[in-house]
Amino acid sequence: TAELYRFGVDGIITKPINEEILRQQAENLIYETRYHSRLAARYHLEFPDAVRDALTGLYTYGFFMDHLSLLAKDAQQQKVCLTLGMIDVCEMSKINAQYGYAAGDQLLRQLGSLVGRLVRGEDLCARYGGEEIAIILPRTSIKNALIPLKRIAATINATEFYLPDHAEAIRVYVTMHTAELEQTESVQGFIDRTRSSITNCQS
Numbered sequence: 592t593a594e595l596y597r598f599g600v601d602g603i604i605t606k607p608i609n610e611e612i613l614r615q616q617a618e619n620l621i622y623e624t625r626y627h628s629r630l631a632a633r634y635h636l637e638f639p640d641a642v643r644d645a646l647t648g649l650y651t652y653g654f655f656m657d658h659l660s661l662l663a664k665d666a667q668q669q670k671v672c673l674t675l676g677m678i679d680v681c682e683m684s685k686i687n688a689q690y691g692y693a694a695g696d697q698l699l700r701q702l703g704s705l706v707g708r709l710v711r712g713e714d715l716c717a718r719y720g721g722e723e724i725a726i727i728l729p730r731t732s733i734k735n736a737l738i739p740l741k742r743i744a745a746t747i748n749a750t751e752f753y754l755p756d757h758a759e760a761i762r763v764y765v766t767m768h769t770a771e772l773e774q775t776e777s778v779q780g781f782i783d784r785t786r787s788s789i790t791n792c793q794s
Contacts, residue, residue, distance in 0.1 A: 644718040646696060647703025655717035655725055660778050662729055667774055673729060674736035675785045677768040678706070678744065680722035686763070694754040698763065701752050709743045733771040737790070740767060 604613055642654040650658075659675070666673035680686075680702065687695040699722065706724055710716045719725040726743075728736045744767050751760035770785040 644703070647699055647707075647718045647724075649703045649707055649724065650715060650717035652717065652719060655715070655719065655727070656778070658715055659727055659782075662727060663772055663776075663778050663781065666729070666772055670774070671730050672732040673727070673772040674731050674733045675770055675772070675781060676726040676728065676736060676740045677719065677785050678724045678726070678740075678747070679766045679768070681764045681766060683722040686761075690754055690757060690761075694757065697755055698752055698761075702747065702763075705747065705750065706743060709739075709746060711739055714739075733769055736769060736771075740769060740790070 604616065642651050643649065644651050662673055665671075680699075683695065686698060702724070703718065706726075707716055710726055711728075713729060715727040715729075717725050717727075726740065728739070744765050747763065747765050751762060753760050767790040768785050768788045769790045770781065770788055772781050776784075
């Protein structure tokens, strides 16, 4: 059971199956999916392509910093949780050296598309720089944030990526860094503390 939840399962129903419990869980999942879809659609309407990174399709560093500053201020004033996750692609320099920078860019493009589809509707996903991807999780404690973040990391680590002019697929692995905003912490301090942390993607 613990292993299933680690890979992102939202709920487990044991046999014999109770039809009423199954119906209720299905309805809850449908409601949550529709809610997240509405939030995601609103983001896309309010923030045009000008604030999106041309390579990955994720939000830009500048927009990330502005948005994080606003969310951090609100979280500290309202005393609610705010968690930041950073995903870092391991050995990107070796990938560029072996396959070329064009292939490296194609890999980042695929990663951006994949992560963008995996984040929750209320979260904001941005390219922090190079091969780093930042994910802001509003009103989410670090304990609850680890569930979707580990799901994203596990999906990336299990995905085969295809690069231009290379017949064989490659695997990439990521490290994950997470932190929850402290009450008197600055935004840059929050980012630095997140980047210096190490989160075990397997636990």
